[in-house]
Amino acid sequence: MKKPDGKVVLLGDMNVGKTSLLHRYMERRFQDTVSTVGGAFYLKQWGPYNISIWDTAGREQFHGLGSMYCRGAAAVILTYDVNSLQSLMELEDRFLALTDSASADCIFAIVGNKVDLTDDCALPPDENRPEKSVASCGAKVRKQVRAEDAIALYKKILKYKMLDEKDVPAAEKMCFETSAKTGYKVDYLFETVFEMVVPIIVRQKAEGPPQTVDITDYKPAKRTKSGCCA
Ligand SMILES: Nc1nc2c(ncn2[C@@H]2O[C@H](COP(=O)(O)OP(=O)(O)OP(=O)(O)O)[C@@H](O)[C@H]2O)c(=O)[nH]1
Numbered sequence: 001m002k003k004p005d006g007k008v009v010l011l012g013d014m015n016v017g018k019t020s021l022l023h024r025y026m027e028r029r030f031q032d033t034v035s036t037v038g039g040a041f042y043l044k045q046w047g048p049y050n051i052s053i054w055d056t057a058g059r060e061q062f063h064g065l066g067s068m069y070c071r072g073a074a075a076v077i078l079t080y081d082v083n084s085l086q087s088l089m090e091l092e093d094r095f096l097a098l099t100d101s102a103s104a105d106c107i108f109a110i111v112g113n114k115v116d117l118t119d120d121c122a123l124p125p126d127e128n129r130p131e132k133s134v135a136s137c138g139a140k141v142r143k144q145v146r147a148e149d150a151i152a153l154y155k156k157i158l159k160y161k162m163l164d165e166k167d168v169p170a171a172e173k174m175c176f177e178t179s180a181k182t183g184y185k186v187d188y189l190f191e192t193v194f195e196m197v198v199p200i201i202v203r204q205k206a207e208g209p210p211q212t213v214d215i216t217d218y219k220p221a222k223r224t225k226s227g228c229c230a
């Protein structure tokens with residue numbers, strides 16, 4: 001198996017569509033999913049680099065694994081469901097702390113999925129989405145999470161990471177709305193993230209593998225008498 005040069009991790013509550021987004025991007029289709037157990041990854045060749053994309057389980061019982069998957073990550077894709085405000089709040093309450101183990105210059109994308117279920121008639125036309133008639137919007141629900149809510153979360157993340165807004169990509173650039181079902185903006189999401197992780201991969205490679213300690217080499221230090229207790 002090819003060795004990955006960099007790592008991208010999808011995090012978010014159960015049922016928001018992390019696995020479906022990955023299937024859509026990697027396998028070009030929307031298929032039935034089962035709730036993820038533990039985690040799984042795909043390898044994506046991007047230019048000369050191999051990027052591993054990790055799909056994690058949103059279920060509470062697997063929460064402890066999250067920070068392990070994030071270790072050294074060059075990018076984290078925080079995913080919510082645009083029809084569930086709770087799923088956005090969970091990103092801050094439950095998932096953000098898991099990213100403490102990511103690379104110091106890790107980039108963050110916030111993704112609102114399942115936009116196909118919403119009344120998106122107010123959105124401007126887009127090459128990925130043919131214009132809908134007003135009638136076809138009738139059966140859809142109004143979006144529960146506004147783009148501004150995601151942008152506010154991105155700004156909170158910067159504060160949490162003690163990053164300055166002018167040193168990182170703009171919030172508007174890093175907040176996405178997608179549909180794994182129709183494919184809307186899915187390629188755009190992953191490819192924007194891949195472009196951004198390349199400089200991080202280059203830096204990580206230049207610095208070499210993370211420092212490890214060989215415990216077979218370990219020799220306990222000779223006990224010295226402490227001055228005060230001698
Ligand atoms: N309408 C619609 N349904 C979606 C979309 N993405 C996912 N779903 C459905 O939402 C459900 C959950 O999708 P998954 O991809 O398994 O969600 P997940 O985030 O991987 O969930 P866990 O593995 O439990 O963390 C499935 O029934 C999907 O078919 C979407 O863009 N639109």
Ligand SMILES: [Mg+2]
Nearest residue numbers: 018019035036
């Ligand atoms: Mg899943």
